[in-house]
Amino acid sequence: MSSSISPTPPHSEHADQSSEAGSVVGAALGPPAFSPLYQQIKALILHSLQQSEWLPGDVIPSEFELAARFKVSQGTVRKAIDELAADHLLVRKQGKGTFVATHTEHQVQYRFLRLKPDLGTIQSEGPAQRNIVFCKKVRATAEVATLLGMRTSDALIQVRRVLSFASIPTICEDLWLPAGPFKGLSVEHLSEHHGAMYSLFETEFGVRMVRASERIKAVLPDEQAAQLLQVAASIPLLSVERIAFTYNDTPMELRRGLYLTDTHHYQNDLN
Amino acid sequence: MSSSISPTPPHSEHADQSSEAGSVVGAALGPPAFSPLYQQIKALILHSLQQSEWLPGDVIPSEFELAARFKVSQGTVRKAIDELAADHLLVRKQGKGTFVATHTEHQVQYRFLRLKPDLGTIQSEGPAQRNIVFCKKVRATAEVATLLGMRTSDALIQVRRVLSFASIPTICEDLWLPAGPFKGLSVEHLSEHHGAMYSLFETEFGVRMVRASERIKAVLPDEQAAQLLQVAASIPLLSVERIAFTYNDTPMELRRGLYLTDTHHYQNDLN
DNA sequence: CAGTGGTCTAGACCACACT
DNA sequence: GTGTGGTCTAGACCACTGC
Numbered sequence: 139m140s141s142s143i144s145p146t147p148p149h150s151e152h153a154d155q156s157s158e159a160g161s162v163v164g165a166a167l168g169p170p171a172f173s174p175l176y177q178q179i180k181a182l183i184l185h186s187l188q189q190s191e192w193l194p195g196d197v198i199p200s201e202f203e204l205a206a207r208f209k210v211s212q213g214t215v216r217k218a219i220d221e222l223a224a225d226h227l228l229v230r231k232q233g234k235g236t237f238v239a240t241h242t243e244h245q246v247q248y249r250f251l252r253l254k255p256d257l258g259t260i261q262s263e264g265p266a267q268r269n270i271v272f273c274k275k276v277r278a279t280a281e282v283a284t285l286l287g288m289r290t291s292d293a294l295i296q297v298r299r300v301l302s303f304a305s306i307p308t309i310c311e312d313l314w315l316p317a318g319p320f321k322g323l324s325v326e327h328l329s330e331h332h333g334a335m336y337s338l339f340e341t342e343f344g345v346r347m348v349r350a351s352e353r354i355k356a357v358l359p360d361e362q363a364a365q366l367l368q369v370a371a372s373i374p375l376l377s378v379e380r381i382a383f384t385y386n387d388t389p390m391e392l393r394r395g396l397y398l399t400d401t402h403h404y405q406n407d408l409n
Numbered sequence: 410m411s412s413s414i415s416p417t418p419p420h421s422e423h424a425d426q427s428s429e430a431g432s433v434v435g436a437a438l439g440p441p442a443f444s445p446l447y448q449q450i451k452a453l454i455l456h457s458l459q460q461s462e463w464l465p466g467d468v469i470p471s472e473f474e475l476a477a478r479f480k481v482s483q484g485t486v487r488k489a490i491d492e493l494a495a496d497h498l499l500v501r502k503q504g505k506g507t508f509v510a511t512h513t514e515h516q517v518q519y520r521f522l523r524l525k526p527d528l529g530t531i532q533s534e535g536p537a538q539r540n541i542v543f544c545k546k547v548r549a550t551a552e553v554a555t556l557l558g559m560r561t562s563d564a565l566i567q568v569r570r571v572l573s574f575a576s577i578p579t580i581c582e583d584l585w586l587p588a589g590p591f592k593g594l595s596v597e598h599l600s601e602h603h604g605a606m607y608s609l610f611e612t613e614f615g616v617r618m619v620r621a622s623e624r625i626k627a628v629l630p631d632e633q634a635a636q637l638l639q640v641a642a643s644i645p646l647l648s649v650e651r652i653a654f655t656y657n658d659t660p661m662e663l664r665r666g667l668y669l670t671d672t673h674h675y676q677n678d679l680n
Numbered sequence: 681c682a683g684t685g686g687t688c689t690a691g692a693c694c695a696c697a698c699t
Numbered sequence: 700g701t702g703t704g705g706t707c708t709a710g711a712c713c714a715c716t717g718c
Contacts, residue, residue, distance in 0.1 A: 172695070174706060200684060211708045216685085226680060232685045233715035250679050350679040355670035356627040356645035374627035374645030380679075399626035406677055408521050408621040408651075409497060443714070445687060471703060482689045487704085503704045504696035 179208055179218040187227060187238065188385045194340050195242070197235040198228065227348065241336035241347070248334055250350050250380065253309065253397055254405045267305065271298040271366065273325045275317060282314050285381055286389050293317035297328065300366050308402060310366045311395035319345055319390065336382075345390055350382040354404065363396050376404055450479055450489035458498060458509065459656045465611050466513070468506040469499065498619065512607035512618070519605055521621050521651065524580065524668055525676045538576065542569040542637065544596045546588060553585050556652055557660050564588035568599065571637050579673060581637045582666035590616055590661065607653075616661055621653040625675065634667050647675055 183204070192198050201219065205212040219236055222228045226249075229237045241249060277291040286294075294314050301309040313335075315323065320343055331338045339345045357377040364371045376397040384390045397404065454475070463469050472490065476483040490507055493499045497520075500508045512520060548562040557565075565585050572580040584606075586594065591614055602609045610616045628648040635642045647668040655661045668675065 176706075202684090213709085214707060217706085219685095230685065231716090233683080233717080235684060235716095252677070252679075352677045352679065354625065354647065354675035354677065356647045356668075358645055372643065374629055376625065376627045376647075397627075399628075404625035406523070406623045406625065408523075408623065447687075473703090484690085485688060488687085490704095501704065502697090504698080504702080506703060 175210060176214045176217040176221075179204075179210060179215055180221055182208065183218060183222060184227070184385065190344065192238050194238045194240040194346060196238050198238065200235065225348070241334055241340055247337075250336070250347075250382070252352075252404050252406060253399075253402050255303070255402055266309075267302040268328075269300045269302070270325050270328045271300060273297045273323065273328060276314075278314070282392055285392050286314065286316065288316060295320050295323050297323075299328070303402070306398075306401070307367045308398045309395055310363050311393055314392040316390065319343055339391075345384060347382040347390065348384055350380050353379045355379075357396070359396060367396065367398055369398065373398075373400075375399070378404070446481060447485045447488040447492075450475075450481060450486055451492055453479065454489060454493060455498070455656065461615065463509050465509045465511040465617060467509050469509065471506065496619070512605055512611055518608075521607070521618075521653070523623075523675050523677060524670075524673050526574070526673055537580075538573040539599075540571045540573070541596050541599045542571060544568045544594065544599060547585075549585070553663055556663050557585065557587065559587060566591050566594050568594075570599070574673070577669075577672070578638045579669045580666055581634050582664055585663040587661065590614055610662075616655055618653040618661065619655055621651050624650045626650075628667070630667060638667065638669055640669065644669075644671075646670070649675070 183198075186192060186198075198204070199207070201212045201215045204215045204219075208215065219228060219230070223230050223236075226239050229239050231237060241247075274296055276294050276296045278286070278288055278294050280290045282288075282294070283290045283292060288294075293316075295317050297313040297315070299311060299313075300307050301311075320339075323343070327338065327342065328335070331342075336347050339347065355377045356374050359367065359369060359371060359373065359375050361371070363375070364373075367375075369375075376395075376399050378393075378395040378397060380391075380393040380395070381389050382391040382393070454469075457463060457469075469475070470478070472483050472486045475486045475490075479486065490499060490501070494501050494507070497510050500510050502508060512518075545567055547565050547567045549557070549559055549565050551561045553559075553565070554561045554563060559565075564587075566588050568584040568586070570582060570584075571578050572582075591610075594614070598609065598613065599606070602613075607618050610618065626648045627645050630638065630640060630642060630644065630646050632642070634646070635644075638646075640646075647666075647670050649664075649666040649668060651662075651664040651666070652660050653662040653664070
């Protein structure tokens with residue numbers, strides 16, 4: 139995203155748009171690829187987020203401050219922030235400010251978990267019990283490597299755990315994480331931490347998951363899963379394969395879960 | 410949403426907001442429930458959509474025309490339309506106008522169908538083959554009635570069909586529709602119509618589905634389903650229960666599908 | 681009270697589609 | 700060229716939070 143924003147203002151006098159916003163000087167490849175100012179501002183804010191200029195939970199500067207910094211109007215900054223808020227990267231709070239989003243807030247504890255109890259009213263059923271089966275270093279298989287955008291036999295950390303609701307084992311899942319960013323992750327970490335795993339990733343490893351993509355199938359459990367979930371091998375389970383992404387659409391986690399759906403269901407709202 | 414918009418302009422001179430936008434005259438129950446002008450405009454446009462003032466596929470009046478009609482600025486209409494476009498009720502096309510969204514456009518043919526072939530590259534695999542098993546009048550069971558917001562033993566139309574991809578039966582689903590709005594729906598209708606079923610509902614019955622909610626479980630097929638899908642009774646299937654809503658969050662369709670997921674998967678993107 | 685986000689307006693100009 | 704949506708600005712005022 140080259141642009142003329144910083145340090146030179148992209149406008150000459152007032153209220154005129156840089157008519158060639160997104161184009162580099164001499165590059166004449168294809169159409170000029172017009173990019174609105176607010177998209178460039180969005181990219182700059184995104185960059186600050188990636189650089190951890192502001193940390194999860196922090197307030198970012200006010201719209202007027204950012205407008206002054208980027209030499210644009212407040213309305214343009216506003217539109218940029220609007221989109222970042224829509225992507226759940228920022229959270230606006232009227233009267234208080236705009237904050238860097240977090241997986242820690244109790245509201246969004248299980249932001250990516252779509253499994254709900256069948257009986258709607260009881261949303262309590264308490265927080266899930268978490269049992270870590272293991273947490274060990276492994277080498278990436280070809281398949282896992284492909285999904286994580288790594289190379290076969292790259293170093294990974296694999297975690298297996300079981301989640302129980304009301305003492306009933308309901309989810310059995312494996313996680314694969316690149317060993318580099320998650321160096322030092324241990325069973326102790328995982329056991330002691332309260333709250334969602336993504337909150338731990340944020341606070342302990344500075345890795346913020348931004349979006350995820352899931353592939354769901356119906357399967358029968360293998361022997362191990364059947365044992366961990368305490369079900370017969372003939373019981374159908376939901377297989378949920380999730381890839382979670384940080385900034386820049388970089389995949390940072392592969393997760394394969396088996397969900398018991400006799401008293402729960404995977405809830406999805408289509409718009 | 411009572412308001413002072415039509416016919417009296419809500420602003421006195423210029424650039425002042427009606428400070429009491431969403432409140433009725435004498436009602437002093439609770440806080441005034443402030444409602445922004447653009448939300449009121451949104452409600453008015455929504456009303457016009459429900460009244461079929463503009464039909465699916467039509468252009469709606471330009472932003473300036475609507476601004477003049479509602480006695481507000483173009484920017485306010487724009488924000489209202491922005492939200493309706495985000496909800497997929499309207500579609501903006503730069504240079505051409507704003508259109509009432511449709512399920513007929515080939516882009517969004519299967520807007521609510523999340524089942525994708527495992528191998529990403531082949532998106533063709535041709536359109537699905539559709540086989541109608543039956544289409545008959547039934548009475549609502551207590552369960553179905555509840556889900557559709559009707560009363561037990563109200564008149565319904567039930568449709569059962571099988572979808573095949575590349576000649577392999579993959580989806581077996583039952584639909585329940587309220588008999589009133591869908592009076593006259595027949596096997597002939599369903600067989601002759603090309604394209605998605607929701608497109609038929611739109612063009613033939615004036616019913617536009619706006620959003621849907623799905624509950625997914627893993628199940629084993631019953632005898633009939635196993636036969637229709639040509640699979641053994643021990644093969645796990647995805648059970649997808651969908652409620653589709655028209656305007657005003659009115660449920661208008663219940664659909665129960667069984668998906669074969671050996672070569673396909675249910676794709677879900679989490680933001 | 682001041683500071684922040686949220687709404688509304690008015691006017692200018694750009695990008696795109698059609699004619 | 701004309702008309703449409705899309706961007707940008709500048710300034711005013713409202714609603715909410717916290718001092």
